[in-house]
Amino acid sequence: MNEQIICHQIGKSYGKKEVLKNIELTLEPHKIYGLIGRNGAGKTTLLSIISAQNDATTGSVTIGEAPVWENEKNLGHICFSRELNTMMGTGANTLRIKDYLLVASLFLPNWDQKMAAELLKEFELNPKEKIHKLSKGMLSMVTILIALASKADYTLLDEPVAGLDVVMREKFYQLLLDEYANTERTFIISTHIIEEAAALFEEVIFLRDGGILIKENTDHLLERSIHVTGKEEDIRAIYPNQHYYAVEHMGRSMGCTLLLESEND
Known part of the structure; x- marks a missing residue:
């Protein structure tokens, strides 16, 4: 896919609390972006708006000049993989891993079942295990699996390495780089472990107080x-x-x- 994602004057408020302010952002195809910011900076909110899981108070998100919001074609190009909610009473809580992956595949038109099966083995996940019984690290593995197996042109991951030890983080980084090298996919990854993940990113985007502080080539920024x-x-x-x-x-x-x-x- 050669179309950009363009965020134009994105704002988001909850009552009187302004979470995002006048975000202007262009995401180019076939890049790995790092989205950096402290808790409450607006990272998850921005990713959820880009993926149309949340609506913006102001502004628009487009792919190829067509909106993402309520646009089935454009939504098919995006996967937003975020932390699973395991609270009692939530839909995911009672599902087994294999059932959760089946549900995910129904909403992801480019789903790669072979890759999903391979990653289950790679991460040593029991497909019959209930979601609510998984550790934080295992939950992160499930979200990573969905992100990679989605084969979505634009794949958004929100704090994907939360709860993972160093070995598993390195495994994820290598899987991501392999997928990036062999496809035309774009990845946007929110994280606070910037020193460890910096080598992954071609560009970094820093959010502070609901706005973009910096968007810059990683090498230039690190200098x-x-x-x-x-x-x-x-x-x-x-x-x-x-x-x-x-x-x-x-x-x-x-x-x-x-x-x-x-x-x-």
């Missing part, structure tokens, strides 16, 4: 970024004017990536 950890007050005293992103708090300590100002800034 003027550093990762620091330490006491939050010390970091902010030493670097008072830099852009902070991928921020994680651990008690009184903080880890974050800083965008250093270039000579032309």
Whole structure:
């Protein structure tokens, strides 16, 4: 598929709370994008709007000048794989893995059943296991399986490595790169583990306070970024004017990536 996804003036509010503000974003085919931002930055909301699982308060999302919202043809090009809800009373909770995959396949016109079966074995998932009995890492494996087996032209993954150990994360990254190398697919991946996943991304998009702070080639961005950890007050005293992103708090300590100002800034 050679069509772009274009987000034009996307805004989303819940009552008086503005989650996304005037998002202008173009996603090119056959790229791997990293969508970065702290919790509450609007990553999941943006992905759900792009995939028409949530409606925008303002603005539009189009593929080839045609809207995504309520457009069966364009929706067939998109898969949004997100964390499964295992709360009692939800539809997924009572299903076995194999039943959940069957339901997913009904909504994904390019579904690859052979790949799905291979990934079940690769991840050592029991297809008869109930969704609500799975660990957080196993739930992530199911969402990764669906994303890869969907064969969707635009595949969106929301924090796909949550709960996975280092070995399984590396396995996912390699599977993703193999699929990318052998197809024309585009992947948009939200994550907070930027240092580990940076090598995957051709471009990174940073969200902050509901808006796009940066959209830039990964190599260029890394050349003027550093990762620091330490006491939050010390970091902010030493670097008072830099852009902070991928921020994680651990008690009184903080880890974050800083965008250093270039000579032309």
